[in-house]
Amino acid sequence: MAETVPDTASDATPLHDVLRSRGYIKLLLLSALVGVPIAFACFLFVSLQHWIQHGVWEALPRTLGYDEPPWWWPLPALLLAGLLLAPVVTRVPGGGGHVPVKGLGGPPSGPRELPGVLFAALATLPLGVVLGPEAPLMALGSGLALLTVRSAKRAAHPQAALVFGTAGSTTAISTILGGPLVAAVMIVEAAGLAGPKLVVLLLPCLLASGVGGLVFTGFGQWTGFTIGALRLPVVPPNVSPDAGDFLWGVPLAVVIGVVVAAAHRLGYLSAEWTRRRTALRTVVCAVAVGVLITAYALITGRSPAEAALSGQAALGALAAQPHAWSVASLVVLVLCKGLAWGICLGALRGGPIFPSVLLGAAMGVACSGLPGFGTTPALALGVATATAVVTRLPVTSAVLAFILMGEDATNQTPLIAVCAVVGFVTAQLLDRRRVAGRGTGEV
Known part of the structure; x- marks a missing residue:
């Protein structure tokens, strides 16, 4: 990006000047474009995770003659998960991702940490670890988004890179949390901003997650693959609370x-x-x-x-x-x-x-x-x-x-x-x- 987003940290900059600047328009276009490959990568990630999980907890027990996993099944599965994760946490850049108890916050993950995050997720989550795929997906989205911006330009324009990385994370999380609306509200609430700052951050995130969600849904319908999104296909009968x-x-x-x-x-x-x-x-x-x-x-x-x-x-x-x-x-x-x-x-x-x-x-x-x-x-x-x-x-x-x-x-x-x-x-x-x-x- 030849130009950066105007300094949104200053309330003195009128919002319309920020939105009409060439740098911000380029950021919006890139956010929309990056939603497509990020959605594709997220689709591959969750499909592969679901495939491995199906093999571990359904296909393999049936192959061994069990209708469902026997009571002892988690013991070797979780032992293997720990053995696979231990060297990643101690030796791989990024330690396989942030510690989950700290939430989903923090700066977007960079490309350097991405391989460790993906390996840790795919090697351990399908084995029975009691955690979700949302944090690794957000790391995947931000890492791929930042890959599209050369490191020199990220250093020159850190604010634009931060917005772009956040847009990538939002695209990824929207694929499994019910669509762009939940992801957009999450960004709004987590950012703790108001006025022009919020609008400047929200628009790229909403645009990227909307485009990505459309592409993600299309891949699912085209391939017929089942993914592990958070959803309730059926709910109890309609009853109004009293x-x-x-x-x-x-x-x-x-x-x-x-x-x-x-x-x-x-x-x-x-x-x-x-x-x-x-x-x-x-x-x-x-x-x-x-x-x-x-x-x-x-x-x-x-x-x-x-x-x-x-x-x-x-x-x-x-x-x-x-x-x-x-x-x-x-x-x-x-x-x-x-x-x-x-x-x-x-x-x-x-x-x-x-x-x-x-x-x-x-x-x-x-x-x-x-x-x-x-x-x-x-x-x-x-x-x-x-x-x-x-x-x-x-x-x-x-x-x-x-x-x-x-x-x-x-x-x-x-x-x-x-x-x-x-x-x-x-x-x-x-x-x-x-x-x-x-x-x-x-x-």
């Missing part, structure tokens, strides 16, 4: 907030523990995750795949047949998967959002038998609350839950909005209490 749903839902949102925040806190502990003797302790943490998943299968008699992996498949099954799980099975799922997710957040690599959505949904459905409390509102508030706790983005969480609920979304919107805010506030209050505890010497 006073009873709010009376049960708001306290339940607080409970979900506390449980998810506690599991998330475990991620900080595992991250601190693996700072020393990283390679060995990474493998130990992976094995511990395998033990927890195995415990779920032994206690409930159900498939260990429900507690392993990112959770989008189990989420779809739970929404389609919420009463196929007993309350006891859902409680054990939350306990085992929640602990496994917490360990993975600090010790392994991937995205933090997907498993939290299943945890929130499982807690909601487990409580849906309470008098006057419907299954559909319970599912909706569980998704919104858990996502808000993890992302600390209540508006994004509400939009994501709205899109996941499909035809019933309009009816559930008031409860979704309230519980997203309740989950966010609960997480903030718990954070303040933990910080105060540190100040007094408490844990």
Whole structure:
């Protein structure tokens, strides 16, 4: 790019001057163009991940004579995941990606870190690591976007490179989070900007994610490949929430907030523990995750795949047949998967959002038998609350839950909005209490 985006950090620059500048117009055109190859790369990534996951958890057990993975299946799978990840975390540039417990924030990943991120994701997530593909996808999007801008020009115009890298990340994340709308809202809320700064950042991201989403959908229809996007093909019957749903839902949102925040806190502990003797302790943490998943299968008699992996498949099954799980099975799922997710957040690599959505949904459905409390509102508030706790983005969480609920979304919107805010506030209050505890010497 011969010209850079005018300095949007200065509020003195009129917005129309920024939008009409040659540098910004070029940035918009490049953002639209880069959405195509990024969408193609993301499609290949998620298709390959899903193919490997299908082989590990479905095809290989059937080849060995099992209808579903046996209870012991997670033990060798997670051991292998730890052995594959340990050298990446300790020796490869970028360490295989950022630590998931820190969220999805931070500067866009550069091309140098990209090989390690992709290998870590493809080598470990399909083996049962309780994390999602969203963080590796964002790294893939930003890395490919920055590859299109020569390093010398990135150094000369770091602000334009940052916007361009963010647009690439947005394109990637939109492919698995319901489309450009969720990704755009996430950028708006996470950026914490207002006025001209927000518009300047949002337009390239929205344009790139829109073009990329269209291309991504086209590839899926053309090839017929199944990908691991976060979606609910079927939801419980349409029921409008009433006073009873709010009376049960708001306290339940607080409970979900506390449980998810506690599991998330475990991620900080595992991250601190693996700072020393990283390679060995990474493998130990992976094995511990395998033990927890195995415990779920032994206690409930159900498939260990429900507690392993990112959770989008189990989420779809739970929404389609919420009463196929007993309350006891859902409680054990939350306990085992929640602990496994917490360990993975600090010790392994991937995205933090997907498993939290299943945890929130499982807690909601487990409580849906309470008098006057419907299954559909319970599912909706569980998704919104858990996502808000993890992302600390209540508006994004509400939009994501709205899109996941499909035809019933309009009816559930008031409860979704309230519980997203309740989950966010609960997480903030718990954070303040933990910080105060540190100040007094408490844990």
